[in-house]
Amino acid sequence: MRRHHDMGGLAAGPVEISEHDYAPWEKRVDAIMRLLSDNKRRLLRVDELRRGIEDLGPGAYDQLSYYERWISSITNILIEKGVITVDELGRAIEDAKAHRREAHP
Amino acid sequence: MTARFAVGDKVRVRRAYPPGHLRTPCFIRGKPGRVTQVIGAYANPEELAYGRKGLPKRSLYWVQFRQTDLWPDYAGGAGDTAVVDVYEHWLEPAAARTRK
Numbered sequence: 507m508r509r510h511h512d513m514g515g516l517a518a519g520p521v522e523i524s525e526h527d528y529a530p531w532e533k534r535v536d537a538i539m540r541l542l543s544d545n546k547r548r549l550l551r552v553d554e555l556r557r558g559i560e561d562l563g564p565g566a567y568d569q570l571s572y573y574e575r576w577i578s579s580i581t582n583i584l585i586e587k588g589v590i591t592v593d594e595l596g597r598a599i600e601d602a603k604a605h606r607r608e609a610h611p
Numbered sequence: 612m613t614a615r616f617a618v619g620d621k622v623r624v625r626r627a628y629p630p631g632h633l634r635t636p637c638f639i640r641g642k643p644g645r646v647t648q649v650i651g652a653y654a655n656p657e658e659l660a661y662g663r664k665g666l667p668k669r670s671l672y673w674v675q676f677r678q679t680d681l682w683p684d685y686a687g688g689a690g691d692t693a694v695v696d697v698y699e700h701w702l703e704p705a706a707a708r709t710r711k
Contacts, residue, residue, distance in 0.1 A: 507628050508637040515638045515682065557632035557660035587662070 510564040532573040539580060550583055558583045614670040614699070620646045621705035622674060624697060632660035635701045642680050643705055647694060648673040655698065670699040 528536075542550040558579025562570070570578060584590045616622060626641035634656050649672055654665030678691040685691070 509630075512637045514636045551659050551662075553632065553656045553659035553665075554662060560632060 509560060510567055511560045528573075535573045535577045535580070539576060542580065542584075549587070549589055550580065554583050555579050614649045614652075614672075616646045616649070616670075616672060616699070616702060616704075618646055618648060622646060622672075622702045623705050624674070625701050625703060627701075631657065633657050635697060636695065638681055639674075639676060639695055639697070642676055644674040644676040644680075644695075644697075646672050647675045650696070653698075655700075672697055672699065672702065674702070 539550070539552075539555065541547065543552065543555075555576065556579075559567070559575045561582075562575060562578055566578065567575065581590075581595070585592060585595070621643065622645070623643050624635065624639045624641060628637075628640070649670065652668035652670050655667075655669045656665065658665040673694050674697045675692050675694050678685045678687060678693055679689060681693060
């Protein structure tokens with residue numbers, strides 16, 4: 507069976523060719539991927555990143571933006587590998603939210 | 612490693628639909644093509660995708676397809692082609708074809 511991401515030949519509408527800027531968080535996701543996959547760390551390869559994106563499932567694949575797919579895949583694979591734990595991540599996200607509430611009440 | 616196919620060889624892409632990460636798009640599976648370049652040997656991305664080493668390396672080819680073979684409703688020129696990167700383990704000699 508064709509997997510969802512394997513879209514070659516399906517109707518897809520016109521290609522969006524206008525230039526656009528990247529949001530700061532998107533640049534950070536790109537930087538995180540580069541740092542994780544550099545020769546010093548080698549924690550994650552681009553092939554694994556792609557596998558993780560393909561495994562997000564059709565719903566998430568369509569709803570998430572390009573870099574949202576990246577960070578979702580990176581997160582899942584780092585948990586799989588034991589680089590970070592679910593508990594650590596849950597706490598870090600809540601801390602970041604609290605920090606933001608303080609900075610922007 | 613030695614490449615099994617050479618430039619000009621007629622090949623057919625294996626028709627297989629395994630789960631997992633792979634680099635052989637659906638639209639060329641089962642289709643006949645011709646090798647136009649032997650690119651080299653690379654770690655297998657199907658294995659790299661799961662954090663393994665990807666060895667032994669696999670030969671990678673440029674395979675040229677006729678657009679009219681790929682798309683039954685193709686409306687462009689009869690001589691139009693598409694070139695796709697295909698790993699050796701997805702290719703078989705065109706003569707080995709057993710069913711259409």
